[in-house]
Amino acid sequence: xxxxxxxxxxxxxxxxxxxxxxxxxxxxxxxxxxxxxxxxxxxxxxxxxxxxxxxxxxxxxxxxxxxxxxxxxxxxxxxxxxxxxxxxxxxxxxxxxxxxxxxxxxxxxxxxxxxxxxxxxxxxxxxxxxxxxxxxxxxxxxxxxxxxxxxxxxxxxxxxxxxxxxxxxxxxxxxxxxxxxxxxxxxxxxxxxxxxxxxxxxxxxxxxxxxxxxxxxxxxxxxxxxxxxxxxxxxxxxxxxxxxxxxxxxxxxxxxxxxxxxxxxxxxxxxxxxxxxxxxxxxxxxxxxxxxxxxxxxxxxxxxxxxxxxxxxxxxxxxxxxxxxxxxxxxxxxxxxxxxxxxxxxxxxxxxxxxxxxxxxxxxxxxxxxxxxxxxxxxxxxxxxxxxxxxxxxxxxxxxxxxxxxxxxxxxxxxxxxxxxxxxxxxxxxxxxxxxxxxxxxxxxxxxxxxxxxxxxxxxxxxxxxxxxxxxxxxxxxxxxxxxxxxxxxxxxxxxxxxxxxxxxxxxxxxxxxxxxxxxxxxxxxxxxxxxxxxxxxxxxxxxxxxxxxxxxxxxxxxxxxxxxxxxxxxxxxxxxxxxxxxxxxxxxxxxxxxxxxxxxxxxxxxxxxxxxxxxxxxxxxxxxxxxxxxxxxxxxxxxxxxxxxxxxxxxxxxxxxxxxxxxxxxxxxxxxxxxxxxxxxxxxxxxxxxxxxxxxxxxxxxxxxxxxxxxxxxxxxxxxxxxxxxxxxxxxxxxxxxxxxxxxxxxxxxxx
Amino acid sequence: xxxxxxxxxxxxxxxxxxxxxxxxxxxxxxxxxxxxxxxxxxxxxxxxxxxxxxxxxxxxxxxxxxxxxxxxxxx
Numbered sequence: 166x167x168x169x170x171x172x173x174x175x176x177x178x179x180x181x182x183x184x185x186x187x188x189x190x191x192x193x194x195x196x197x198x199x200x201x202x203x204x205x206x207x208x209x210x211x212x213x214x215x216x217x218x219x220x221x222x223x224x225x226x227x228x229x230x231x232x233x234x235x236x237x238x239x240x241x242x243x244x245x246x247x248x249x250x251x252x253x254x255x256x257x258x259x260x261x262x263x264x265x266x267x268x269x270x271x272x273x274x275x276x277x278x279x280x281x282x283x284x285x286x287x288x289x290x291x292x293x294x295x296x297x298x299x300x301x302x303x304x305x306x307x308x309x310x311x312x313x314x315x316x317x318x319x320x321x322x323x324x325x326x327x328x329x330x331x332x333x334x335x336x337x338x339x340x341x342x343x344x345x346x347x348x349x350x351x352x353x354x355x356x357x358x359x360x361x362x363x364x365x366x367x368x369x370x371x372x373x374x375x376x377x378x379x380x381x382x383x384x385x386x387x388x389x390x391x392x393x394x395x396x397x398x399x400x401x402x403x404x405x406x407x408x409x410x411x412x413x414x415x416x417x418x419x420x421x422x423x424x425x426x427x428x429x430x431x432x433x434x435x436x437x438x439x440x441x442x443x444x445x446x447x448x449x450x451x452x453x454x455x456x457x458x459x460x461x462x463x464x465x466x467x468x469x470x471x472x473x474x475x476x477x478x479x480x481x482x483x484x485x486x487x488x489x490x491x492x493x494x495x496x497x498x499x500x501x502x503x504x505x506x507x508x509x510x511x512x513x514x515x516x517x518x519x520x521x522x523x524x525x526x527x528x529x530x531x532x533x534x535x536x537x538x539x540x541x542x543x544x545x546x547x548x549x550x551x552x553x554x555x556x557x558x559x560x561x562x563x564x565x566x567x568x569x570x571x572x573x574x575x576x577x578x579x580x581x582x583x584x585x586x587x588x589x590x591x592x593x594x595x596x597x598x599x600x601x602x603x604x605x606x607x608x609x610x611x612x613x614x615x616x617x618x619x620x621x622x623x624x625x626x627x628x629x630x631x632x633x634x635x636x637x638x639x640x641x642x643x644x645x646x647x648x649x650x651x652x653x654x655x656x657x658x659x660x661x662x663x664x665x666x667x668x669x670x671x672x673x674x675x676x677x678x679x680x681x682x683x684x685x686x687x688x689x690x691x692x693x694x695x696x697x698x699x700x701x702x703x704x705x706x707x708x709x710x711x712x713x714x715x716x717x718x719x720x721x722x723x724x725x726x727x728x729x730x731x732x733x734x735x736x737x738x739x740x741x742x743x744x745x746x747x748x749x750x751x752x753x754x755x756x757x758x759x760x761x762x763x764x765x766x767x768x769x770x771x772x773x774x775x776x777x778x779x780x781x782x783x784x785x786x787x788x789x790x791x792x793x794x795x796x797x798x799x800x801x802x803x804x805x806x807x808x809x810x811x812x813x814x815x816x817x818x819x820x821x822x823x824x825x826x827x828x829x830x831x832x833x834x835x836x837x838x839x840x841x842x843x844x845x846x847x848x849x850x851x852x853x854x855x856x857x858x859x860x861x862x863x864x865x866x867x868x869x870x871x872x873x874x875x876x877x878x879x880x881x882x883x884x885x886x887x888x889x890x891x892x893x894x895x896x897x898x899x900x901x902x903x904x905x906x907x908x909x910x911x912x913x914x915x916x917x918x
Numbered sequence: 919x920x921x922x923x924x925x926x927x928x929x930x931x932x933x934x935x936x937x938x939x940x941x942x943x944x945x946x947x948x949x950x951x952x953x954x955x956x957x958x959x960x961x962x963x964x965x966x967x968x969x970x971x972x973x974x975x976x977x978x979x980x981x982x983x984x985x986x987x988x989x990x991x992x993x
Contacts, residue, residue: 196984
């Protein structure tokens with residue numbers, strides 16, 4: 166398929182022509198080609214030309230895209246009796262994100278490298294002179310200052326460019342953030358230093374300006390590097406659906422068609438083992454379907470004529486004809502992908518702690534600076550002295566360690582987590598974890614083991630319990646149904662002897678029937694598959710179902726001999742985990758696709774606060790949204806399946822547990838590869854600790870600098886006995902404070918290890 | 919001016935698409951034709967048209983352009 170573009174002008178400009186080659190299906194003779202051309206040229210306004218290549222089964226179209234929507238073309242061709250295959254709208258945009266990220270990292274790294282390359286010598290030369298390590302003949306020479314200026318300038322404008330832009334945007338929104346603080350501090354230092362250099366007297370603060378910019382750039386680069394990679398798991402979800410579909414036409418013939426050529430009303434055949442391509446209704450045939458995509462349950466769902474089926478679910482052993490209800494782009498699996506993308510797009514980045522601090526700090530410091538200016542003007546009447554003091558305040562007020570406060574803590578925190586099996590995707594996930602107030606769990610595979618367990622054996626009549634297990638397990642040995650595996654597992658655990666079976670029959674909806682080698686004919690199936698159940702049994706079965714069990718009836722040739730109950734058992738540590746979360750002050754909820762009875766039963770057992778049952782992926786997502794609105798604080802979702810993806814994407818923090826679906830892991834902020842649920846409270850604890858360290862770091866970052874503000878303001882000048890260095894803000898003090906605060910922050914972060 | 923209906927034979931139709939094409943040519947491009955019902959299996963078309971307006975040789979020519987042959991009934 167190739168496209169060419171004509172001139173591009175907007176809606177009301179001169180006509181645009183696009184050319185495109187599209188496949189056409191159903192042309193059996195050369196004349197059909199003419200029919201297609203005719204249909205396109207005559208029936209659709211805006212088609213300039215249509216040339217069909219019969220042999221290649223393609224039509225070359227020249228048309229005005231403003232006048233002709235794609236589906237009009239498809240309709241015209243359809244009316245003529247053929248099919249036009251439209252281009253795939255979802256042509257992979259996924260990698261744009263990955264590329265953008267790589268470019269961003271490279272850009273920041275370059276800026277940082279330049280910054281370091283110039284700042285380090287600048288620091289050495291400047292401090293060296295201040296501490297008397299440079300011979301006066303060099304140090305006093307005016308060229309020395311020019312060198313300092315030349316070293317500082319690239320840092321200021323190349324490395325620092327981003328801050329000016331950022332500050333501009335922030336101020337336009339009447340907000341101050343870190344960029345504003347950096348721009349303010351470093352620019353003041355730089356400009357003042359240039360003036361001083363030209364005027365010939367006073368202190369130079371070039372190294373302060375450069376250090377502010379470079380250190381904060383270092384922090385930013387570290388942060389970006391730690392960010393999680395974008396993946397393709399979401400796009401790849403659509404790959405589960407086969408690209409071609411077995412279409413049945415009116416004459417009963419099969420055609421293999423591309424998925425996007427299928428329309429509502431078509432009849433499609435789905436063979437055993439294939440993925441159901443679209444949403445529809447079964448027209449004929451019986452089968453069982455793996456609907457774990459939607460419910461998380463691996464227990465197959467028996468379906469027959471009249472039942473709804475969903476695109477993306479997996480057909481098991483029966484072949485069915487499905488009447489298509491919705492196009493391929495609107496199937497259940499396509500909707501999941503759309504919802505996940507929408508949820509991801511809707512997340513505004515959390516306003517980082519450092520920015521919030523800056524928002525308050527900037528106005529305060531500007532106030533103090535102005536106050537200093539006024540006071541000194543009044544005290545001395547000299548505008549120069551007052552200005553110098555004001556500049557000093559502004560310079561010292563910018564804490565460059567601030568840029569390191571968050572990234573160092575986050576990186577160390579992420580590293581510490583990784584060692585414990587807690588994988589954070591990015592910095593936001595770490596910070597989000599500290600604010601969580603509600604944790605919502607998926608049921609199957611998360612709170613429970615995901616595999617059913619044979620939990621009840623009810624005998625009827627003269628049968629003994631062990632005998633029932635023996636017969637059932639032997640009969641079910643040849644079935645791959647999850648319930649059968651559960652029975653077999655229990656049989657093995659109890660050490661029963663397995664009988665061989667001949668004549669094994671398994672049918673969806675009917676169950677299993679087989680003849681064992683001891684002569685017993687055994688039939689096992691859902692209670693509904695049996696014609697008559699003794700009265701008391703119906704009650705017993707209802708009760709079992711109330712308890713959340715899946716029930717199977719076992720019969721031999723004479724009648725019913727027993728009832729089996731299966732449950733999806735909660736994980737051992739589930740209850741403890743829920744308790745722990747409560748102790749930490751959080752509420753808990755369950756989101757499950759399973760039946761109400763089962764959800765209530767397990768919910769009570771584990772002590773959860775809120776329960777939701779029979780949830781499709783969209784329902785889970787809606788529930789999460791509702792909680793986010795209702796609760797002050799964050800909502801976390803813990804899940805493992807594709808059906809959890811929309812909810813995971815919508816949560817303030819998504820946690821993917823176990824070796825779950827790729828989509829879940831990609832969409833979640835934290836991935837916990839081990840199955841242990843206790844890692845959930847552990848992850849939250851780690852987040853809380855990390856955020857605490859960030860706060861401490863911010864404190865230390867500001868502390869040294871703020872302590873020097875009075876010095877800069879000249880408070881100590883009142884005391885003539887004070888050392889000369891402290892009566893003013895000596896540049897060495899500024900640089901020194903920055904260095905020490907940076908080191909303190911780094912060391913404090915290392916405590917997280 | 920009278921409306922009549924006659925059955926013609928059409929040679930060269932291989933498939934449903936051809937049948938459609940023939941129908942649409944006759945109904946849309948030929949003056950005077952009110953309806954054309956094509957029978958693919960019999961290779962015929964029941965044409966309803968206004969005797970005074972419809973020009974059979976025009977119809978034949980138009981169909982030939984698309985690769986079909988219109989054969990008049992021999993009655």
